[in-house]
Amino acid sequence: MTLGVAPESEGVTSPRRNGEPLLALDDLYVEFRGRRQTVAALNGLSYSVAAGETLAVVGESGSGKSVSAQAVMGILDCPPARIRRGEIRYRGTDILRLPERQRRKLRATKIAMVFQDALSALNPVYTVGEQIAEMFRVHRGDSHGEARRKAIEMMERVRIPDARRRVGDYPHQFSGGMRQRIMIAVALALDPEVLIADEPTTALDVTVQAQIMKLLRELKDESNLALILITHDLGVVAEVADRIAVVYAGQVVEEAPVGPLFASPAHPYTKGLIASIPRLGHRGERLPTLRGAPPTLAAPPTGCPFSPRCPYAQPVCVDNVPPLRDVLPSRRSACHFAEQVLADA
Amino acid sequence: MPEPAPILEARKLVKRYPLSRGVVFKRRIGEIHALEGVDLELREGETLGLVGESGSGKSTLAKLLMALEQPTSGTVLFRGEDVFGLSGRRLRALRRRIQIVLQDPYTSLDPRMTVGEIVGEPFAIHRDVAPKRERRERVGELLDRVGLSPRVASRYPHEFSGGQRQRIGVARALALRPEVLICDEPVSALDVSVQAQVINLLQDLQEEFKLSYIFIAHDLSVVQHISDRVAVMYLGKIVELGDEQDVYEVPTHPYTQALVSAAPVPDPALRDVRRQIVLEGEIPSAADPPSGCVFRTRCWKAQTICTEEEPALVVRDAGPQRSACHFAEAETVDPAVAVRG
16 A cells, blocks of 8 residues: 555545444553552543544543553553553454554554654654654565655655655754654554544644644544544644543543533533633633542542532442443433533533 | 823843854854844733743743843833842842742742742742741741642642642742732643632732733633733734733734634534634744744735834724734634624
8 A cells, every 4th residue: 555645435525434433442440550559540441433533532630541542552661550451442352462463563553643742752863754764664664765755755744844855854953843743744654543642732832733733634534544632622622523532530431522512511520621711701700610639549539539529429429439321322421410410501 | 091000011122042053162153032122011900911832932021021131122110110220129129029920830849848938938038028937927828828728838849739839839929929920821731620720819819919910821712811911922022912802802913813713712613613724834933033024924914015124013903902014904713703793
């Protein structure tokens, strides 16, 4: 397959969805072992993404959203991290149970990731061309010349102006936005089916962020990628996501298509988050806030992890962990009082 | 009604940093034009928002307003007095009246000092503010005021979350009862749910202590929420300055229009309605800024005059705000406003 050419058959304008998820995390438990105690980073986290779909995984720092991506990519530091339970299924196969060789191959070619900080993700002593070309040489066995030609193609595909001239430049010679494009080029070099973008625009300025999000959206449509966008920015989510999984204390607490989730959240945490964003036309008014702060992994609350901050909390919330359940068609919430939260919207 | 006298004023402020090459034999090869002629006034009791992307000069301006660095030319007046003409006791007295809250609550607090020492440190430097025996009590009051228990004074910064640390930073900034608070990205490092708490706190404190704020942030919606007036910066210059509503709802400078239109809007219903201006290219190097209008290299309206003549920051026909564009035109780009009509 020639790289840099979008597979036409897969529908450039409207990504086809066959319903079956391409990648699914199912009931995943990850813990970190410290000298004094073991902390749980993921507590039965589940989400899935289909080809051509953009899933936004939203959460605050420490929620476990990045850990989930690292578990998929196999880049968790083990130890101290350990996947205690659960499955990560790619096209129905649990990759955690595959033999090491197969697993590595799959992760290298089918699932790719871009990180927030392109400057530290790229190697400063190699030219950007070498870093993109390396993908073709190592995984495809291409010659130096061939790999370099494909590297230039990739740079053009991520809209880096003057790619032929810049292929020999080093990462520090590029701006933040251009470096992010190069990282995307490396990630997409082997034509993966799933792209995980972990806070890809957080370090960038607003106008550059708009450029990168536009690029990601175009690339997703060109290749019918399944895109997992990990972010804390609800503005970005509202602009690009098809579906959202809201993560709190290592669990998905709400999952819904983007429109309904913003219009009528079904979990008090989602509701509080959306309400606390400053909005136009309410200048100077007090922002509705969530009380307290996200829980620390070392001392998780009992029962529902959100209960200490929740305006809906009742004794049952401290006693029983609410499961993530269907509350409406294609909408799930992990709240004992989801129906009431929905009705209040 | 006459305009209230400005409490803090920048006049034709220019700051250039030398750019050198070589380690042993340093040669000066040019200058970074960090600020190029900034005129700005902060009115008593208002919040002036400062927006712009990295490298636009926001933080350099903050440093100069606090008299932490000397300008290349131009000056800063605090209540009509040139701050760069001050020294000794009078400079110290000025420092007391302008304080800063920094972005990163993780690096701006000394990890080896207790919270009480951090918040009380200003009293140790400005000894005449509070007698020694009253200091502990004053620290307790300050902590209480920012929503922390006075009991936390004996604990260390690492025991606190980001939002709590930022409260400690705010308490320290308030210790000397300043008149002006410069907030340099005070909520950018915080989680969304915590960010709102700190914004509310800053607003309450402003009212209670009659503070004037310079509020620097790259998050346009946060700046908009808290500001009375907004200055938009690009490559060391203010390109648009006016009331928050005018600047956001009907911006007249093409850069402001691009900036406002690029900001993500947390409402999926507006996704396909909005017109987004995605700027081409990148911000030019501050070592070699364009002639004439600094934005012309990325501007879709640029004409010959933009290369030759620098547009002044003045009120133009397009709206009540000041705009540094030869072709200033009012245009609603914010989708929420456009839809609301």
